[in-house]
Amino acid sequence: MTTALREQICLLAKSMFERGLTGGSTGNISARTEDGGLLVSPTGTSFGRLDPARLSHFDAKGTLIGGDPPTKEMPLHAAFYDTRSTAGAVVHLHSCHSVAWSMMPDVDVDNFLPPLTPYAIMKLGRVKLLPFYRPGDPAMGDAVRGLAGKRSAVMLANHGPVVAGKDVEAACNAIEELEDTARLAMLMRGIPARMLDETQVRDLVTHFDVEWDD
Numbered sequence: 167m168t169t170a171l172r173e174q175i176c177l178l179a180k181s182m183f184e185r186g187l188t189g190g191s192t193g194n195i196s197a198r199t200e201d202g203g204l205l206v207s208p209t210g211t212s213f214g215r216l217d218p219a220r221l222s223h224f225d226a227k228g229t230l231i232g233g234d235p236p237t238k239e240m241p242l243h244a245a246f247y248d249t250r251s252t253a254g255a256v257v258h259l260h261s262c263h264s265v266a267w268s269m270m271p272d273v274d275v276d277n278f279l280p281p282l283t284p285y286a287i288m289k290l291g292r293v294k295l296l297p298f299y300r301p302g303d304p305a306m307g308d309a310v311r312g313l314a315g316k317r318s319a320v321m322l323a324n325h326g327p328v329v330a331g332k333d334v335e336a337a338c339n340a341i342e343e344l345e346d347t348a349r350l351a352m353l354m355r356g357i358p359a360r361m362l363d364e365t366q367v368r369d370l371v372t373h374f375d376v377e378w379d380d
Contacts, residue, residue, distance in 0.1 A: 168199055171334070172218035175205060178338045182259065183214035187345060192260040193326070194237035197334040198247070202226035206243065208234035241307030246330040249315035255334035257341045260326040263349035268295060268323045270355070278321045279347045281362040282354065286347040287370050289340040290319045290329065291377040298323045318377065319344060 179195050182188060193213050196206040206222040207213070211234075222236035228244075230236065237243075243256045267273060278293040279286050286293075294317045299306045310320060310328075319329040319340065327344050331337030362370075371378045 168205070169218070171197055171199060172205060172221055175207070175221065175334055176216040176218050178334060179207065179213040179216050182338065182342070183212065187261045187342065188213055188259040188326075193258055194239050194243070195255070195257045195334070195338075196237075196243045197255040197337075198253075199223075203231075204243075204247075205233075206236040206240065209237050238302035239306070241304040242310060242328060245307035245310035246328070249311055249313070250318065250330055251315075252332055253318075253330040254332045255337040256328065256330045257334075257337045258326060258328040259341055259345070261341075261345040261348075263352050264321060264327045264345050265324065267348040267351050268321050268325075279344065280351050281367050282347060282350050282359065284362070284366075284370050286343050287362075287367060287376060288374045289343045292317065293319045293321055293327075293344065295321045295323060298325065301325065316377070 223232035329341040
């Protein structure tokens with residue numbers, strides 16, 4: 167199963183890279199193995215050229231047992247795994263529209279994405295906008311831990327989104343929905359768009375059992 171998971175991580179990462187969701191050597195991805203360990207994208211690698219055999223491999227105790235050195239954002243990934251028992255994978259991108267939306271002065275820090283479509287609500291719940299931190303700063307992990315596992319997704323201001331999912335496919339699908347919704351928000355900025363109202367949002371939250379309230 168580890169071989170299949172390695173290949174799946176690289177396939178999904180390459181797909182996101184090829185569609186411009188993260189460029190160069192930006193972004194990082196991790197997933198739980200069946201024995202409680204982790205597979206993680208190595209530091210300084212491109213999503214477009216990940217090697218399944220060289221993914222960083224941690225055992226269930228958090229010891230690196232194989233592959234290349236991991237991404238410098240390990241504290242960020244660890245914070246999600248440690249606070250969300252349902253987290254089977256974590257993805258972090260430098261996706262353009264979500265970063266642009268994080269720079270807007272009137273964005274709601276407690277509910278980063280406006281209710282434009284049902285899908286971000288269903289896949290992400292409410293997304294927390296965190297302040298800017300230097301890339302690799304362990305304080306990002308501390309900020310996620312401060313949410314006590316109540317959010318599956320955060321947006322790092324001027325940096326990029328981070329999403330935890332039940333598995334690597336779910337996490338990738340959710341972070342793509344985050345970027346798509348941010349893109350819509352930027353397209354509709356300054357236009358009096360008809361967004362979903364509170365009753366419609368609550369219906370979605372109830373019907374799909376979405377994590378929503380603190």
